[in-house]
Every structure is written in C-alpha cells, then in structure tokens.
Amino acid sequence: xxxxxxxxxxxxxxxxxxxxxxxxxxxxxxxxxxxxxxxxxxxxxxxxxxxxxxxxxxxxxxxxxxxxxxxxxxxxxxxxxxxxxxxxxxxxxxxxxxxxxxxxxxxxxxxxxxxxxxxxxxxxxxxxxxxxxxxxxxxxxxxxxxxxxxxxxxxxxxxxxxxxxxxxxxxxxxxxxxxxxxxxxxxxxxxxxxxxxxxxxxxxxxxxxxxxxxxxxxxxxxxxxxxxxxxxxxxxxxxxxxxxxxxxxxxxxxxxxx
Amino acid sequence: xxxxxxxxxxxxxxxxxxxxxxxxxxxxxxxxxxxxxxxxxxxxxxxxxxxxxxxxxxxxxxxxxxxxxxxxxxxxxxxxxxxxxxxxxxxxxxxxxxxxxxxxxxxxxxxxxxxxxxxxxxxxxxxxxxxxxxxxxxxxxxxxxxxxxxxxxxxxxxxxxxxxxxxxxxxxxxxxxxxxxxxxxxxxxxxxxxxxxxxxxxxxxxxxxxxxxxxxxxxxxxxxxxxxxxxxxxxxxxxxxxxxxxxxxxxxxxxxxxxxxxxxxxxxxxxxxxxxxxxxxxxxxxxxxxxxxxxxxxxxxxxxxxxxxxxxxxxxxxxxxxxxxxxxxxxx
Numbered sequence: 287x288x289x290x291x292x293x294x295x296x297x298x299x300x301x302x303x304x305x306x307x308x309x310x311x312x313x314x315x316x317x318x319x320x321x322x323x324x325x326x327x328x329x330x331x332x333x334x335x336x337x338x339x340x341x342x343x344x345x346x347x348x349x350x351x352x353x354x355x356x357x358x359x360x361x362x363x364x365x366x367x368x369x370x371x372x373x374x375x376x377x378x379x380x381x382x383x384x385x386x387x388x389x390x391x392x393x394x395x396x397x398x399x400x401x402x403x404x405x406x407x408x409x410x411x412x413x414x415x416x417x418x419x420x421x422x423x424x425x426x427x428x429x430x431x432x433x434x435x436x437x438x439x440x441x442x443x444x445x446x447x448x449x450x451x452x453x454x455x456x457x458x459x460x461x462x463x464x465x466x467x468x469x470x471x472x473x474x475x476x477x478x479x480x481x482x483x484x485x486x487x488x489x490x491x492x493x494x495x496x497x498x499x500x501x502x503x504x505x506x507x508x509x510x511x512x513x514x515x516x517x518x519x520x521x522x523x524x525x526x527x528x529x530x531x532x533x534x535x536x537x538x539x540x541x542x543x544x
Numbered sequence: 545x546x547x548x549x550x551x552x553x554x555x556x557x558x559x560x561x562x563x564x565x566x567x568x569x570x571x572x573x574x575x576x577x578x579x580x581x582x583x584x585x586x587x588x589x590x591x592x593x594x595x596x597x598x599x600x601x602x603x604x605x606x607x608x609x610x611x612x613x614x615x616x617x618x619x620x621x622x623x624x625x626x627x628x629x630x631x632x633x634x635x636x637x638x639x640x641x642x643x644x645x646x647x648x649x650x651x652x653x654x655x656x657x658x659x660x661x662x663x664x665x666x667x668x669x670x671x672x673x674x675x676x677x678x679x680x681x682x683x684x685x686x687x688x689x690x691x692x693x694x695x696x697x698x699x700x701x702x703x704x705x706x707x708x709x710x711x712x713x714x715x716x717x718x719x720x721x722x723x724x725x726x727x728x729x730x731x732x733x734x735x736x737x738x739x740x741x742x743x744x745x746x747x748x749x750x751x752x753x754x755x756x757x758x759x760x761x762x763x764x765x766x767x768x769x770x771x772x773x774x775x776x777x778x779x780x781x782x783x784x785x786x787x788x789x790x791x792x793x794x795x796x797x798x799x800x801x802x803x804x805x806x807x808x809x810x811x812x813x814x815x816x817x818x819x820x821x822x823x824x825x826x827x828x829x830x831x832x833x834x835x836x837x838x839x840x841x842x843x844x845x846x847x848x849x850x851x852x853x854x855x856x857x858x859x860x861x862x863x864x865x866x867x868x869x870x871x872x873x874x875x876x
Contacts, residue, residue, distance in 0.1 A: 347755070373757035385752040387745050398745045399756050401738055407758070410739035410766070417738055460756065 298325045300494045301464045306355035315341045317518045328495045330505045333515035339498045347379045348372045376463035388442035396424040399459035431455045447478025467497040563871035587713040593825045594724045595782040600805040600817035602774035608812035609735050610767040611747040615670040616677030620650040622794030624776030629696040629789035639702045643780040650776020658768035662761050681794045695790035810856025
C-alpha cells in the first residue's frame with residue numbers, strides 16, 4: 287500500500303504539453319507534440335539534428351511562444367506566461383552552451399540564484415555584505431556537487447565539465463520542480479559524463495527532469511522514458527529498450543549516424 | 545572601486561600587501577585636493593567640472609554597470625536644469641527643494657523613456673532614446689516656461705536651508721562638492737548592492753538571468769531611472785551654478801558629450817567618468833579662448849583614445865600591472 291502510494295506519487299504528471307505547434311514563417315519546426323513529464327523521473331528527448339528538440343525546449347520554457355497548443359505546469363496553464371515567471375513557478379532550464387556568469391566566482395554564481403527566492407534582489411540601498419547570509423546555503427550546494435575546491439574561482443576559469451556542474455548547482459538553488467537540461471553532456475570528456483550522469487540521477491529523485499541528449503549510452507543508463515523526435519514530430523515513445531528496438535527509430539538514426 | 549567582498553583571484557597579478565591602504569590614501573588625497581581646489585582655481589570652472597563629472601558618472605551607471613547605451617541623457621540633465629531654474633526663479637523655492645524637483649522630474653522622464661526604450665536592445669535602444677530626447681528638445685523649444693532660445697536667465701541661487709548664502713562662491717562650491725560626493729556614494733552603493741549583483745548578472749548573461757526567474761527589464765528600468773535621477777541632480781546643480789538653464793543642455797550634442805566623457809575616462813569604473821569629464825571640460829575651457837575649434841579637437845582626442853586605449857584612461861590604468869597590484873579591477 288505504501289508502495290502503491292509512492293508509485294502514484296512518482297507517476298504524477300508535473301509538466302504536460304498538448305498539440306504543441308511552432309511555425310516559423312511557413313516552416314513547421316514542431317508539429318503536434320504531446321509530452322507528459324513525471325515527478326521523480328528522467329525523461330529524454332532524442333532525435334537527429336534539426337528534429338526540433340531545442341525548439342520544444344524553448345516552447346516549454348516559454349523562451350518561444352507556441353503557434354498552437356497548450357502547456358500545463360503543475361496543473362496551471364502556462365501557455366501565455368512569460369519565461370521569468372515560469373522559472374519562478376518552478377520550471378528551470380539550462381542551455382546548450384554553458385550558461386554561467388563568467389566573471390563571477392562559483393559562489394557568486396550560486397548566490398545570484400539564491401537572491402531572488404530569499405527576497406534579496408531589489409535592495410539597491412543595502413551593502414553587498416547583506417548577501418553573506420546566503421553563503422551557507424550556497425556552499426552546501428557547491429560541496430554537494432563537488433565544486434568545493436573551486437568556490438572562489440571565476441566561472442570562466444573552470445573546465446567545461448565543471449561549468450556544466452556549476453550550472454546545475456545554480457539551477458538547483460532555485461529548488462525547481464521541473465528541470466530541463468539542454469544537452470548536459472555535450473562536449474564533455476568521459477570522466478565528466480559519468481560525474482554529471484550521477485548528479486542528474488540524484489537530483490531527479492525529488493523532481494522531474496527532461497533532458498535533450500545525444501549520448502545514447504547516457505540515455506540508456508539513466509533515463510526512464512524516451513521520446514524520439516523527427517522533423518518536429520514524435521516518432522516513438524517508451525522506455526529505452528522499446529524505443530531502440532523500433533525499426534523507424536533505427537532508420538532515422540542510421541541516416542544520421544552513418 | 546573594488547568592493548571589499550571581491551575575492552582574491554587566481555591568475556591575476558598578486559595584490560600589493562598595502563593595496564587597500566594605498567587605495568584609501570588615493571581617495572583621501574583626491575578629496576583633500578577638491579577641498580583645497582577653490583583656492584587655486586576659478587570656482588565656477590571647478591563647479592562646472594563637478595556637475596559634468598556627476599553627469600558622466602550617472603551615465604556610466606547605465607552604460608558601464610547595466611550595459612545600456614543611452615543617447616538621450618541630455619533630456620534628463622537639461623530637463624532637470626529647467627525644472628530647478630523654474631522652481632527657484634518663478635515659484636521662489638529654496639535651492640535644495642528646487643534641486644529635488646529637478647531630480648524628481650528627471651526620474652519621471654527616465655521612467656517614461658525607459659519604459660518605452662527598454663523593450664529594445666543595442667542600437668535600437670540607443671535610437672529610441674535619441675528620438676525621445678529629440679521630442680523633449682522640441683518640447684523645450686516650444687514650451688513657454690523655458691523661454692525658447694533665451695532660456696531661463698538670472699536664476700537666484702538663494703539660501704541653502706534658509707541659512708547659507710549660495711551667492712558666495714566658496715559656499716556654493718562646497719555645496720556642489722557635497723552633492724557630488726553624495727551622488728557618487730549613491731552610485732557606489734547602488735552598484736555594490738544586492739540589486740547591483742543582479743544587474744551584473746544580467747550584463748554577463750541575460751538569458752541565464754531570465755531562466756533564473758529574474759524579470760530583467762524591471763532591473764534595467766530601475767537602473768535607468770536611477771541614472772536619469774542622478775543626471776537630473778547634476779543638471780539641477782548646473783542651473784544654480786551658472787544661474788541659467790538653456791537649450792544647449794537638452795541638445796543631442798550634450799548626450800554625445802557625456803558618452804565621450806565616459807568612454808574617454810573608462811566605462812565600468814567609478815573614477816573613469818570623473819577623469820573623462822575633467823579632461824573634456826578642461827579642454828573646452830582652454831580651447832574656448834584659442835583659435836582652435838573645440839569640437840574638432842575633442843573629436844581627435846576621442847579618436848586617439850578609442851584607437852590607443854580601448855578601456856579608457858582609467859580602465860587602462862586599472863588593467864595595468866601597477867593598477868592590478870593596487871587591487872583595482874576593470875569591470876569585465
């Protein structure tokens with residue numbers, strides 16, 4: 287019975303899209319996409335280049351406005367909500383190119399994210415030392431993600447993999463309900479991939495994660511659900527074994543990977 | 545300039561052990577110099593210099609610390625000069641109330657202009673601010689209270705708080721100096737505050753700031769209004785110093801001049817715009833009596849500066865080995 291309750295809680299849909307369409311001047315980049323993102327699960331969005339994965343991402347986070355369709359976050363309609371507000375509601379994204387504040391230190395990067403939820407963002411009359419009380423929480427996050435040794439380094443001086451980890455730490459500072467990661471492993475060495483995969487697996491226990499990813503072994507290892515996009519439409523959906531066995535998916539990838 | 549909470553960075557030239565003391569000493573010497581200056585130089589010239597230094601510093605708050613290039617700041621500077629002059633001369637307000645009205649008027653103009661312009665970026669932002677400032681220029685040309693080409697003449701300086709007679713040159717100078725220092729302290733606090741951190745993050749990576757839930761346009765608008773208000777503070781003071789308010793202060797040339805001052809000195813540093821304004825005002829003063837056309841000379845100086853030291857004079861100094869060993873840091 288407890289298991290059933292847990293099961294039910296875990297299969298709760300937190301983000302859903304219905305009939306999502308995005309047209310750019312006559313070109314349909316995303317066509318009739320339906321998605322359900324569940325609490326406690328890692329959902330992968332894969333597909334060949336130009337399949338529309340990043341566009342779907344931008345639509346869900348409202349960085350782009352859908353031409354048609356409806357998006358719901360935690361039961362409320364966010365189809366017309368501006369991106370900063372969506373972020374405040376708990377849907378936080380990362381970017382394909384690493385999104386850090388390069389000339390701020392690691393700690394300052396995390397503190398920027400903490401400032402808004404702590405109500406310390408608009409005070410132009412307070413000294414910088416008023417932000418000291420965010421140090422403890424920032425440092426806890428930094429330690430948790432293994433960046434303790436880099437705390438006072440400028441973000442620009444970190445390795446590529448660590449920049450992505452810092453980005454995740456910054457994102458987690460917001461305690462998001464839904465985390466959207468755009469190619470978190472892109473351009474990373476093998477060592478970093480394993481580290482980031484572990485981090486993602488850990489953070490997904492308390493929230494929903496949707497990630498665009500090209501590294502299929504990562505997808506196979508950590509993702510519960512996979513959606514394959516091709517030319518803006520959903521080609522297949524299911525767990526990795528089901529999807530990878532689908533002949534249409536194989537054809538779509540063969541054409542691309544060969 | 546560098547905040548005390550800035551961590552020591554790896555890879556930079558190591559700071560001199562007494563860097564902080566030396567920085568404080570530089571500030572103290574500059575302040576002492578400003579206090580003694582009226583005994584050595586013509587006070588009106590010094591006050592003009594301080595007004596423009598504050599104007600350029602206010603402008604730099606927007607360009608250097610927010611990353612927005614406004615081409616319409618004359619609107620706030622000249623507008624406030626009109627408001628203050630009108631309030632003091634026609635309504636008989638005290639000088640401090642007149643200046644506060646100038647500041648409030650400039651802030652209101654800033655709120656309107658900012659709310660419209662902030663939706664666009666880069667060159668479009670600059671063009672919209674220019675267009676709106678030109679609108680304001682034509683308003684000032686036509687409106688009756690500004691007296692068109694004549695301007696508002698013989699504005700009385702009055703008595704500060706009803707006590708201190710500002711017609712005394714030295715009293716007026718110390719009043720201007722006090723307002724200047726207060727203006728700089730406001731800018732310093734604004735930049736080194738929780739709000740300032742968010743501004744910095746927006747300048748570094750705007751998309752990321754949005755994705756962290758910050759409505760970046762509100763922060764930009766806040767900085768815009770603050771910059772306009774401080775430009776108004778400078779403009780209101782100038783009206784009292786020269787005892788007139790004219791169309792010259794609302795022209796687009798004035799908006800251009802403040803950009804020049806800020807870039808010459810170095811954007812994103814507190815001292816840069818002050819030094820830049822000092823250079824431009826001094827040049828103008830010397831050249832005013834000579835045969836040389838002022839604008840051509842300042843134009844040539846500007847070109848040389850852009851070609852030789854991109855960061856501006858103070859920016860280059862901060863980035864130099866000496867500057868860094870004293871703990872100065874050019875802001876990105």
